[in-house]
Structures are given as C-alpha cells and as structure tokens.
Amino acid sequence: MLLRGVSVAHEDSWRAVDDGEDLPAGKVTVTLRRFLAEREQLAARAGEVGVHIDPGEDLALAAGHAAAISTAALVSVIFPAFTDGRGFSVIRSLRRRGYRGEIRAIGKLLPDQFDFLRRCGADSVEIADGDDVQTWLREARALSLAYQSGYAQTTARNILEARAQANRATLRATAITTPAKT
Amino acid sequence: MYRYDEFDARLVRERVAQFRGQVARRLSGELSEEEFKPLRLMNGVYLQLHAYMLRVAVPYGTLSSRQLRKLAHIAAVYDKNYGHFTTRQNIQFNWPQLRDIPDILGELSEVEMHAIQTSGNCIRNVTADPFAGAAADEIEDPRPICELIRQWSTFHPEFTFLPRKFKIAVTGAPHDRAAIKVHDIGLRMHRNAAGAPGFEVVVGGGQGRTPMIGKTIRRWLARDEILAYLEAIMRVYNLHGRRDNKYKARVKILVHEIGAAQFAAQVEREYENSAGQARKALPDAAEIQRIARYFAPPIGGAEADGEGAKKLRAARGTDGDFDLWCRASLAAHKIPGHAIVTVSLKPAGGIPGDATAEQMRSVAGLAERFSHGEVRVSHEQNLVLPWVRAAEVHELWRGLRDSGLAAANAGLAGDIICCPGLDYCTLATARSIPVARQLSLQLGGAKRQRDIGGLSINISGCINACGHHHVGNIGILGLEKKGREFYQITLGGSADENAAIGDIVGPGFAAEEVGDAVDLVVGTYLKIRRAGETFIDTYRRVGTQPFKEALYAA
Numbered sequence: 121m122l123l124r125g126v127s128v129a130h131e132d133s134w135r136a137v138d139d140g141e142d143l144p145a146g147k148v149t150v151t152l153r154r155f156l157a158e159r160e161q162l163a164a165r166a167g168e169v170g171v172h173i174d175p176g177e178d179l180a181l182a183a184g185h186a187a188a189i190s191t192a193a194l195v196s197v198i199f200p201a202f203t204d205g206r207g208f209s210v211i212r213s214l215r216r217r218g219y220r221g222e223i224r225a226i227g228k229l230l231p232d233q234f235d236f237l238r239r240c241g242a243d244s245v246e247i248a249d250g251d252d253v254q255t256w257l258r259e260a261r262a263l264s265l266a267y268q269s270g271y272a273q274t275t276a277r278n279i280l281e282a283r284a285q286a287n288r289a290t291l292r293a294t295a296i297t298t299p300a301k302t
Numbered sequence: 303m304y305r306y307d308e309f310d311a312r313l314v315r316e317r318v319a320q321f322r323g324q325v326a327r328r329l330s331g332e333l334s335e336e337e338f339k340p341l342r343l344m345n346g347v348y349l350q351l352h353a354y355m356l357r358v359a360v361p362y363g364t365l366s367s368r369q370l371r372k373l374a375h376i377a378a379v380y381d382k383n384y385g386h387f388t389t390r391q392n393i394q395f396n397w398p399q400l401r402d403i404p405d406i407l408g409e410l411s412e413v414e415m416h417a418i419q420t421s422g423n424c425i426r427n428v429t430a431d432p433f434a435g436a437a438a439d440e441i442e443d444p445r446p447i448c449e450l451i452r453q454w455s456t457f458h459p460e461f462t463f464l465p466r467k468f469k470i471a472v473t474g475a476p477h478d479r480a481a482i483k484v485h486d487i488g489l490r491m492h493r494n495a496a497g498a499p500g501f502e503v504v505v506g507g508g509q510g511r512t513p514m515i516g517k518t519i520r521r522w523l524a525r526d527e528i529l530a531y532l533e534a535i536m537r538v539y540n541l542h543g544r545r546d547n548k549y550k551a552r553v554k555i556l557v558h559e560i561g562a563a564q565f566a567a568q569v570e571r572e573y574e575n576s577a578g579q580a581r582k583a584l585p586d587a588a589e590i591q592r593i594a595r596y597f598a599p600p601i602g603g604a605e606a607d608g609e610g611a612k613k614l615r616a617a618r619g620t621d622g623d624f625d626l627w628c629r630a631s632l633a634a635h636k637i638p639g640h641a642i643v644t645v646s647l648k649p650a651g652g653i654p655g656d657a658t659a660e661q662m663r664s665v666a667g668l669a670e671r672f673s674h675g676e677v678r679v680s681h682e683q684n685l686v687l688p689w690v691r692a693a694e695v696h697e698l699w700r701g702l703r704d705s706g707l708a709a710a711n712a713g714l715a716g717d718i719i720c721c722p723g724l725d726y727c728t729l730a731t732a733r734s735i736p737v738a739r740q741l742s743l744q745l746g747g748a749k750r751q752r753d754i755g756g757l758s759i760n761i762s763g764c765i766n767a768c769g770h771h772h773v774g775n776i777g778i779l780g781l782e783k784k785g786r787e788f789y790q791i792t793l794g795g796s797a798d799e800n801a802a803i804g805d806i807v808g809p810g811f812a813a814e815e816v817g818d819a820v821d822l823v824v825g826t827y828l829k830i831r832r833a834g835e836t837f838i839d840t841y842r843r844v845g846t847q848p849f850k851e852a853l854y855a856a
Binding site: 175179202203204205206208209210212213216230232233235236237239240259262263264265266267268269271279280282283284286287 | 307308309310312313316317319320340341344423453454456457458459460461462463464537540541542545575576585586588589592
C-alpha cells in the first residue's frame with residue numbers, strides 16, 4: 121500500500137523493471153545502473169522513467185551522477201532494514217541538490233519513521249501489506265514539533281520558528297500595553 | 303540552568319504519550335518483545351538480566367535540586383530506593399516494572415527530564431565538563447553549545463538510525479574533564495590566533511573492544527558553525543559507516559579504515575556543499591543568546607575581602623579530617639571566594655555511583671543551601687556542587703558527613719569507576735561491583751590514599767568497556783574462560799587531554815587476587831616514584847617493566 125503525504129494513495133501505476141527485462145509501456149522504474157547505461161533508450165520512450173537507489177550498492181555511483189538522477193521523474197530509495205538509516209541521508213542529499221521530482225521510500229520501514237522520511241524529503245512511502253495503516257497515520261502525527269531547521273515542513277511544526285513567532289507576539293502585546301512615550 | 307519553554311515541554315509530553323501507547327501494545331501482546339525492542343531502546347529502556355532498566359538523561363550532567371528530588375522520589379516509589387549514576391553523566395534505575403515506566407516518564411516530564419535517546423543507535427545524551435561554567439581554567443561555559451546540540455539531535459529526522467550509537471562530549475577548558483578524546487566526537491574549546499573562542503573537532507575516539515584515541519579533523523571551528531559542521535560529520539558517517547558488523551560500526555572504525563585525512567576531506571566537502579544552506583538554517587543569534595542567558599553564573603561577583611577563604615583555611619587548620627576531604631574534593635573556582643565541591647559516591651566498600659533516595663534528597667537540600675540549587679554528575683560517577691562559597695564549605699562538609707557522603711577520595715585511588723557488570727548486565731562476562739567494593743576496602747583510608755596521590759582505577763565487566771578500563775591509570779577488565787572469571791590488568795591509561803589507552807601487563811588474575819595485584823602495582827610505584835610524580839607520571843617515565851616484574855615475579 122502506498123501512502124502519500126499523510127493519507128492513503130489509491131492508484132499507483134509505476135512498475136519496477138529488472139535489469140535485462142523488456143521495458144513495458146507506461147511508467148517504469150529501473151536500477152540506477154540501467155538508468156545510466158540506457159539513458160537514450162529510456163528518454164526515447166513515451167512513458168515516464170524513475171530510478172531505484174539502493175544505498176547498499178549505489179552510493180558511489182549516485183554521488184557521481186547527481187545531474188543524471190535529477191532528470192528522473194521518480195526516485196525510489198530502498199531501505200533494506202528499518203535499522204539501516206542510510207536512505208534518510210540519500211533522500212536528504214537528493215533534495216539538497218535540488219531534485220524536485222517524487223521521492224519514494226520503499227522496503228522495510230516502521231510507522232515511527234514516517235515523519236522522519238517526510239522531513240528528509242520523501243513524498244510517498246510504500247508500506248508492507250500486513251501493516252496497520254492507522255498506526256502509520258497516527259505515528260506520523262505523534263510529535264507535533266521538531267527542532268531541526270532546514271528540513272521539509274510536515275505536520276510537525278519547527279520549534280525555532282514557533283519560538284520566533286511567540287517572541288514577536290510578546291513584543292506586539294508589550295507594544296500595545298505600553299503607553300507610547302510623548 | 304536551561305529551562306524548558308512551552309515547546310520543549312510539549313515535545314517531551316507528546317513523547318511520553320507515544321511511549322505509553324507503545325507499552326500498552328507490548329503489554330497486550332500486540333507487539334512482540336522483538337518488535338518492541340527498537341521502540342523501547344529509543345527511550346532508554348533496556349531488558350537486563352533480572353528486570354527492565356531505565357536510563358534517564360541528565361543533559362551535560364546538569365541537575366537542579368528539584369530534579370534530583372524527583373529522581374529520589376522515583377527511586378523510592380518505583381525502584382528499590384536507589385539509583386546508579388553512570389559514566390555518561392546519566393542515572394539508571396535497575397528495577398522498574400515495565401507497566402510503571404510511562405508513569406515514571408510522566409513524572410520526569412514534570413521536572414523537564416526524559417529518557418530520550420539514552421540508548422539505541424542514535425546521537426546519545428551529550429556530555430560535558432562537570433565543572434562547566436565554574437572552573438577557574440575555563441575559557442567559556444560549553445553548556446549553551448551542549449543545549450543547542452541536545453535540541454538539534456533530539457528526534458533528528460536524518461540521524462536516528464545510525465550504524466551504531468553516537469556520543470558527543472564538549473569541554474570549554476584546556477584541562478579535559480569530559481574525556482573528549484574517547485568519544486565519537488569531542489569538542490575542545492580554545493582560542494584561535496585572533497583570540498576568538500572556537501572548537502577543535504576530534505572524531506573517532508572510543509573504547510569498547512577496539513579502543514582508539516580520537517583524531518583532530520578541524521583545528522578550529524567557529525561556535526556558530528558547530529551544528530552545520532556536525533551535520534556534515536553525521537551525514538558522512540550515516541552513509542559510509544559500516545553496517546555489516548556491529549562491532550565495526552562505530553565511527554572510529556570508519557575513521558581508522560579510510561584514515562583521518564580522508565574522513566576530514568569528506569566532511570569538509572559535505573560541509574562546503576551545504577554550508578550556505580545549513581548556515582542560513584541554523585538557530586539565529588537571538589535563539590543562541592536566549593539559550594546562553596540561562597547559563598549565566600547564579601552568583602554575583604568575587605568576594606573582595608577574602609574573609610571566606612580565610613575562614614576555610616582556619617577550619618582546615620583545626621580539623622584534620624575536613625582538611626583531607628578538602629584536598630580531594632575542592633577545585634579552583636572561576637569566581638574568587640568560591641569552590642567547586644565534588645561529592646564522592648565511592649564510600650569504602652560501597653557500589654561506585656550508587657546513591658539512595660535519602661542521599662539524593664540530602665544532596666538536593668545541601669545544593670539548595672550551598673550551591674544555588676544546582677548539582678552536576680561527573681563521568682567519574684560522582685556528584686558536584688559548583689557554586690559553593692568558601693565560607694560555607696565546612697558546614698556543607700558536616701551535612702555531607704551526616705548523610706554518609708563525605709568520602710575523602712575524589713580523584714584518588716578509592717574513586718573507582720565501575721560498570722554494573724554481571725550483577726545486572728546481560729552483556730557482562732564477569733562481575734565488576736564486588737571487585738570494586740573489595741578493592742576500595744583494601745586500598746586503605748584517606749591518609750594512605752592522599753599519600754598515593756592522584757590515581758584512577760577503572761573496572762569493566764566485559765570488553766564493551768563501560769567502566770572505561772582502557773583509560774584508567776590502572777584498568778581492570780573482567781573476562782570469562784571455561785566458566786571462571788578472571789581479570790586482566792592494564793596500566794597507563796588516561797582520559798584527559800593527554801588521553802592514552804592502557805597497556806596490558808600480562809596474564810589475568812582470579813577475582814580474589816585482584817586486590818593484591820593492585821597493591822603490588824601501587825607499592826611498586828611508591829617505591830620508584832620521584833618527588834612530585836603522580837602514578838601516571840611515573841608510569842610514563844618507566845613503562846610496564848617494573849610493574850610486570852612485581853606482578854609476575856616467580
């Protein structure tokens with residue numbers, strides 16, 4: 121099942137295609153290796169093309185081909201285990217380099233990681249079939265505040281901004297209650 | 303001291319509610335222990351040999367009397383009436399019931415405390431010089447930076463599932479009381495050529511089964527660049543730290559394998575790429591100032607007339623026991639007429655770092671009377687009262703003595719650092735507490751320990767080295783072979799600015815032989831030391847040989 125934002129997304133027509141497998145019509149995702157090796161053929165197709173990044177294999181390759189990756193319509197970042205947090209930095213690095221397409225987190229993930237993924241820059245998350253969607257949606261909102269600035273805005277409000285706003289409100293209130301000096 | 307604002311407070315309350323839900327799911331069986339494990343570990347809950355253990359964060363080792371009273375209350379109501387202060391300036395409760403832990407966390411949140419990130423493969427509670435803000439040799443109080451790091455690292459979206467745990471220590475003084483060179487990142491404040499205070503950045507230190515002294519990757523970094531630079535280090539580690547073997551997953555292994563220069567280059571590249579963005583995103587000057595204001599010294603100016611110092615000298619002149627205690631327990635203060643007082647949690651025969659609920663309440667009360675309601679926890683597992691008037695030290699000492707807290711051994715041989723060992727810990731291979739208790743009795747009284755001089759003894763119950771045996775002047779490591787515990791002795795370790803890993807002297811000893819072995823080592827030192835030398839000075843001059851001969855002479 122696919123979650124986009126903090127809701128269930130119903131349709132998803134992306135198809136993951138293995139290396140060597142013929143490319144079907146429509147939206148496909150391929151491995152980074154194939155994405156780089158077959159750029160022209162892929163660009164000549166009618167359908168959109170996405171790329172898988174597996175932090176276990178692709179880190180060096182991905183670092184060297186940031187510009188090429190930025191042309192993909194979708195980047196799927198693979199989490200081989202929920203304890204393997206490399207994907208968070210991969211997602212964050214894509215966004216920092218200015219990638220504007222869709223980023224999807226796939227693989228073994230926990231509901232408790234949902235908001236972190238979104239703050240790093242993921243748009244969508246593919247969750248396991250047996251997972252309780254309600255737990256995922258609830259956990260995404262478990263914490264309403266976050267200290268880190270420079271990360272994406274989600275339902276969690278940035279504390280530094282909240283503080284600055286509260287300070288401005290206090291200043292305004294003081295300005296109103298303090299009679300102006302003549 | 304830092305005080306939570308509405309936002310800090312709300313985040314901690316929400317975390318308590320979230321964990322309460324997770325515990326309910328575990329108790330109802332909806333979550334298996336295996337599924338619950340990563341969730342509880344993010345909140346300081348371990349499953350030990352006999353029970354759950356809860357580790358509560360004491361950010362950079364700073365506590366208020368009110369917080370210490372709450373810890374006493376938790377010890378009395380939810381535990382067996384005591385708590386254990388750790389080498390990371392935290393406190394552990396060894397016997398809480400799982401069903402009570404959400405309530406304990408709720409009570410902690412009332413006094414601005416929590417157990418967030420006291421375990422798990424994330425950025426752990428940041429530690430600091432226990433004398434911060436008060437030490438005479440300090441350049442600047444490092445705690446505003448520590449608080450910034452605490453906030454920045456709390457529920458970090460990118461760095462909460464690291465290859466392994468990650469520990470940061472900060473010192474604002476040239477004499478390192480925070481052991482920064484044996485941390486994943488150590489920050490040491492010093493001034494650059496222009497006289498501006500900034501930080502030397504040391505990475506890749508650590509203990510465990512592969513002890514290493516950290517390497518400097520940046521000589522000087524401006525204070526307002528710290529968070530952005532830390533982010534660059536963390537990203538390099540998160541992406542490239544080893545995940546194939548948990549024993550090779552700490553950043554020290556990455557730094558060792560690719561070399562400090564290469565690691566530094568990667569960090570600098572990452573930092574350069576992000577610097578513009580990250581610097582803009584940092585908390586602004588107003589926010590940094592807001593935090594710094596909380597750490598202003600609670601005492602006014604120096605005592606001009608020197609009356610307090612005179613009074614203290616007079617009391618020391620007439621009371622020998624008090625004088626011995628003063629010699630061990632007092633440290634030079636930034637503000638004349640004041641003293642920093644270490645309260646040893648190492649009574650002879652006691653368990654290092656343990657304090658009963660009554661003792662915690664006593665210290666809380668004494669801190670209110672004599673130290674502006676502020677207490678510190680040191681990595682040596684002692685407590686510190688940082689703001690004591692010289693004139694009142696004698697009265698404070700009498701109060702401590704009444705509570706059994708006046709051991710005159712801070713910084714001396716009896717000030718043994720010790721992990722919980724096989725009495726509590728599932729990882730341990732040998733007992734450590736009984737060895738420490740026995741040894742502390744055998745080392746002799748305050749007079750003899752004063753004669754021996756500054757000496758650190760560290761005991762770990764397994765190679766994970768939670769008792770920091772690698773950096774003890776005398777390190778004792780408990781191991782197990784064919785069902786029998788034995789203890790390996792290392793010499794020459796040090797955790798300060800001259801940090802060093804101790805050398806193994808030879809085959810291990812049975813538990814009942816450890817006391818005599820330490821006696822032989824100390825006796826050898828006393829025989830060969832030159833005037834003015836401490837144990838570590840002598841060791842550095844002569845090496846292992848004389849000690850080996852004494853220990854293993856047929």
